[in-house]
Amino acid sequence: MNARKFLRISALLIALSTLPAVSLSGADLTIYAYDSFVSEWGPAGKVIPKFEQKYGLEVELISAGDAGQVLNRAILEKKRPRADIVMGIDNNLLAKALDADILEPYRSQNLTLIPDRLLFDETLHVSPFDHGYFAIVYDSARLKDPPKSMQDLLKPAYRGKIILEDPRTSSPGLGFLLWTIAVYGEEGFLSFWEKLMPNVLTITEGWDTAYGLFTSGEAPMVLSYTTSPAYHVEYENTTRYRAAIFQEGNYQQIEGMGILKGAKNRDNARKFIDFMLTEDFQEEIPLTNWMFPVNPEVELPDSFRYAPEPQKALSFDTRVIHKNLDHWIDSWLQVAVKP
Amino acid sequence: MEENINQWKRWCTGTRDVLLFLLPLLFLAVFFYFPLVSILNEGLTDESGRFTLRHIAAVLTDRYSIRVILFTVEQAFISTAASVLLGLPGAYILARYDFRGKSIVRAATTVPFVLPSIIVVLGFVIFFGNNGLLNRALMAALPLDEPPLRILYSMKAIILAHTFYNFPICIRLVSAVWSRVNPNLEKAATSLGARRLRLFWHVLLPQISPGILAAAALIFIYCFTSFAIILVLGGGPRYTTLEVAIYRYAKVSLDLKAASALAIVESVLSVIFMYAYIKFQKRVSFAQQVHLRYEKKPLGTMLRSPAGVLAVLYLIITFLLIIAPMVSAVGYSFLKRSGWAGRTSFSFEWYRRLITELSTSAFAVSYRASIRNSLFFGALTVALSLPLGTSIAYLTTRKRFPGRGLLESFAMLPLGISSIILGLGYIKAYQSLPVDITGSWYAIAFAHTVIAYPFVLRAATSVFRKINPRLIQAALSLGATPWRTFFRVELPIIKSGLIAGATFAFAISIGEINATLMLYNPQFTTIPIAIYRLISSYNFYAAAALGTVLMGICFAVFLLIDKIGFEVS
Numbered sequence: 001m002n003a004r005k006f007l008r009i010s011a012l013l014i015a016l017s018t019l020p021a022v023s024l025s026g027a028d029l030t031i032y033a034y035d036s037f038v039s040e041w042g043p044a045g046k047v048i049p050k051f052e053q054k055y056g057l058e059v060e061l062i063s064a065g066d067a068g069q070v071l072n073r074a075i076l077e078k079k080r081p082r083a084d085i086v087m088g089i090d091n092n093l094l095a096k097a098l099d100a101d102i103l104e105p106y107r108s109q110n111l112t113l114i115p116d117r118l119l120f121d122e123t124l125h126v127s128p129f130d131h132g133y134f135a136i137v138y139d140s141a142r143l144k145d146p147p148k149s150m151q152d153l154l155k156p157a158y159r160g161k162i163i164l165e166d167p168r169t170s171s172p173g174l175g176f177l178l179w180t181i182a183v184y185g186e187e188g189f190l191s192f193w194e195k196l197m198p199n200v201l202t203i204t205e206g207w208d209t210a211y212g213l214f215t216s217g218e219a220p221m222v223l224s225y226t227t228s229p230a231y232h233v234e235y236e237n238t239t240r241y242r243a244a245i246f247q248e249g250n251y252q253q254i255e256g257m258g259i260l261k262g263a264k265n266r267d268n269a270r271k272f273i274d275f276m277l278t279e280d281f282q283e284e285i286p287l288t289n290w291m292f293p294v295n296p297e298v299e300l301p302d303s304f305r306y307a308p309e310p311q312k313a314l315s316f317d318t319r320v321i322h323k324n325l326d327h328w329i330d331s332w333l334q335v336a337v338k339p
Numbered sequence: 340m341e342e343n344i345n346q347w348k349r350w351c352t353g354t355r356d357v358l359l360f361l362l363p364l365l366f367l368a369v370f371f372y373f374p375l376v377s378i379l380n381e382g383l384t385d386e387s388g389r390f391t392l393r394h395i396a397a398v399l400t401d402r403y404s405i406r407v408i409l410f411t412v413e414q415a416f417i418s419t420a421a422s423v424l425l426g427l428p429g430a431y432i433l434a435r436y437d438f439r440g441k442s443i444v445r446a447a448t449t450v451p452f453v454l455p456s457i458i459v460v461l462g463f464v465i466f467f468g469n470n471g472l473l474n475r476a477l478m479a480a481l482p483l484d485e486p487p488l489r490i491l492y493s494m495k496a497i498i499l500a501h502t503f504y505n506f507p508i509c510i511r512l513v514s515a516v517w518s519r520v521n522p523n524l525e526k527a528a529t530s531l532g533a534r535r536l537r538l539f540w541h542v543l544l545p546q547i548s549p550g551i552l553a554a555a556a557l558i559f560i561y562c563f564t565s566f567a568i569i570l571v572l573g574g575g576p577r578y579t580t581l582e583v584a585i586y587r588y589a590k591v592s593l594d595l596k597a598a599s600a601l602a603i604v605e606s607v608l609s610v611i612f613m614y615a616y617i618k619f620q621k622r623v624s625f626a627q628q629v630h631l632r633y634e635k636k637p638l639g640t641m642l643r644s645p646a647g648v649l650a651v652l653y654l655i656i657t658f659l660l661i662i663a664p665m666v667s668a669v670g671y672s673f674l675k676r677s678g679w680a681g682r683t684s685f686s687f688e689w690y691r692r693l694i695t696e697l698s699t700s701a702f703a704v705s706y707r708a709s710i711r712n713s714l715f716f717g718a719l720t721v722a723l724s725l726p727l728g729t730s731i732a733y734l735t736t737r738k739r740f741p742g743r744g745l746l747e748s749f750a751m752l753p754l755g756i757s758s759i760i761l762g763l764g765y766i767k768a769y770q771s772l773p774v775d776i777t778g779s780w781y782a783i784a785f786a787h788t789v790i791a792y793p794f795v796l797r798a799a800t801s802v803f804r805k806i807n808p809r810l811i812q813a814a815l816s817l818g819a820t821p822w823r824t825f826f827r828v829e830l831p832i833i834k835s836g837l838i839a840g841a842t843f844a845f846a847i848s849i850g851e852i853n854a855t856l857m858l859y860n861p862q863f864t865t866i867p868i869a870i871y872r873l874i875s876s877y878n879f880y881a882a883a884a885l886g887t888v889l890m891g892i893c894f895a896v897f898l899l900i901d902k903i904g905f906e907v908s
């Protein structure tokens with residue numbers, strides 16, 4: 001190898017390395033969304049093109065993990081927000097987002113289309129886009145005696161048969177932890193968990209891992225949503241998978257999105273929130289995000305008849321959650337790691 | 340005039356050396372030492388910036404952290420013991436016997452050095468999972484309704500994966516020592532009446548024990564800082580190690596104080612283990628002085644005894660253990676499942692997408708973009724680590740200057756710091772700068788360079804040592820300029836070493852997941868990250884297709900290294 005050849009190879013390497021370079025798009029609107037929203041079967045592929053066509057704008061969608069991670073990213077970038085909208089702030093995460101002071105309020109005129117009971121943020125920093133209920137979903141082919149209450153989950157027959165999600169990394173996981181606190185109170189939930197742990201096969205990072213384990217037959221019960229059975233009816237034409245309605249009630253989740261403070265494209269972000277509340281966006285929610293639309297005008301698909309109605313909707317005041325959450329999770333962790 | 344030119348020449352050489360010295364130092368200072376100091380600073384100061392051990396104390400008294408530390412050590416210990424026990428018979432067979440296909444077996448022991456951990460995870464889930472190939476085969480063969488081997492999502496899975504990943508290291512290192520054992524000692528002992536166990540215990544073991552200890556220490560370090568395997572196979576807070584805990588604190592709960600405190604604890608521990616490894620390694624190189632060799636027996640002679648049948652069985656089983664998960668991953672890449680619980684069918688779908696995928700990179704994981712990004716980071720890592728490693732190697736082998744030994748250890752320290760901690764350092768160090776570098780392509784490229792360049796340095800150092808200094812003096816005295824001498828005389832000699840180092844750097848960059856996971860933003864998804872995301876969303880088929888691509892790249896790298904004959908460990 002002579003000097004010239006060496007230089008040529010170095011030049012080539014350097015040229016090669018600049019190839020894919022950074023194509024920072026000049027998008028008209030940047031949205032942080034959670035993974036399943038932008039996944040292949042998620043709502044993004046349907047609703048984003050609709051919005052882009054309607055307003056002639058280009059949207060950049062960035063998926064940054066689970067809803068909790070998306071919010072964390074937005075908080076981390078508080079000084080220099082990259083996105084205009086952050087999506088997936090639910091009733092459990094709301095207080096954290098408000099305390100971090102990363103959002104600016106927006107009263108969309110379309111909020112009048114939404115029933116008051118779903119407007120979970122009175123300060124209007126976050127506008128709701130869908131809602132649902134957590135439930136233990138079970139495989140009726142393998143579980144003849146499904147649970148009818150939270151207390152039932154402690155049955156010795158269920159040993160190693162339940163898959164849960166981690167409350168530190170997953171919103172259903174957090175929802176389930178709060179659910180147990182809503183049922184047993186601050187005094188009782190830890191002893192419930194202590195008795196529950198032998199029945200738990202594993203605690204996964206996110207919902208999709210848990211649900212994948214469940215559908216490939218690793219365990220007959222998983223923490224998911226009341227709407228999960230509808231999915232299997234719609235796409236697999238089977239009623240094998242069912243959601244358990246608990247006597248104590250099922251915990252409610254309302255998901256929302258908000259505009260970031262210092263957003264570069266605030267007007268476009270507002271347009272998106274307006275659009276999100278209309279039927280154009282809302283009608284896609286049931287079959288892509290597998291949640292209930294917040295706009296009651298949307299007609300539900302037939303398969304949603306298999307999403308059972310809870311006897312009672314449970315939830316916490318967002319302030320109470322925020323005040324106690326760290327403490328609750330810490331004490332939960334002590335129980336969860338006990339061998 | 341003449342004098343001016345000479346002066347100019349001298350000045351040039353001087354400047355060159357100073358630049359050779361300063362540039363790498365500057366790079367390491369900015370992209371390794373500054374991030375490291377930031378972690379120390381974060382973990383050892385309070386809000387007003389005064390020194391405190393409060394955070395460290397908090398970590399060392401918190402029940403969850405203690406559990407994490409103990410679990411990390413426990414799983415590393417068991418994994419190491421299992422890997423060594425599984426590897427020793429192999430080391431013995433490779434050291435004492437000749438047989439057909441031995442070179443393939445020996446080459447297969449290089450696999451863990453180039454195989455990315457995420458591939459191990461992938462192959463493992465596909466092969467050993469409750470719904471994996473092994474269980475399905477057993478269920479079909481024995482007629483059973485439930486999978487008989489419940490391995491995944493438990494301590495067993497971690498131990499088994501670590502053993503599978505690391506026992507070839509034991510085979511490789513120990514067989515090298517074993518084949519150098521002085522045969523005369525054994526003959527002498529036998530003639531003095533020593534038999535089997537006694538012979539092994541008093542004669543053989545003292546000679547091979549440095550090799551075993553060095554292998555064990557290296558495997559222990561690997562298992563202690565293992566990340567992807569724990570993250571995916573561990574399942575749940577119960578099976579969390581320090582690396583995973585640091586990752587969660589930094590990326591999920593955004594608690595950089597706790598992350599830094601844990602990182603300091605982990606680094607102190609791993610530096611201790613590293614020190615032990617270097618000590619053992621020194622004893623191994625001391626033992627290498629003996630030149631007598633055993634005559635290798637053909638394996639056929641052993642086949643006549645039951646022990647020989649066991650040996651052959653061992654060889655076949657371990658070879659399958661290495662190969663089967665990878666082969667099943669390739670097989671899976673041609674399958675497809677519709678929806679969550681739909682039917683599985685044969686399909687080229689994933690490969691079709693690799694080629695004709697629409698440019699919707701904003702949506703989900705873009706397979707093609709991940710391959711492009713990985714190649715991009717690999718090329719950049721080579722382009723950066725080659726000059727970095729070569730110039731440091733040049734200085735430490737050629738120049739005499741005060742503090743040379745210090746420079747050497749200064750340059751090798753990146754090997755002792757886990758890449759999760761490096762990623763944490765970047766997040767912390769550059770958090771307050773006006774330009775946000777975390778999530779940028781250059782942060783990832785620099786991190787990969789810091790992780791990969793010690794291998795270039797090591798390869799370059801060993802080839803630089805081989806050059807006869809008289810050759811250079813001859814070239815210089817014949818009137819060649821130093822640059823010309825370098826390109827015409829030295830470079831052709833050191834070329835193979837540099838290629839081996841560069842190939843290694845490329846392999847490391849392309850398989851890297853830890854620091855990348857800490858730093859990436861979705862735009863710069865690499866192949867390992869895409870595989871991780873696909874595994875988490877339970878799309879094993881697409882993950883297997885990307886995994887096959889990654890294995891293909893690694894296989895090419897492996898062939899190249901094997902051809903050059905670069906000693907990896």
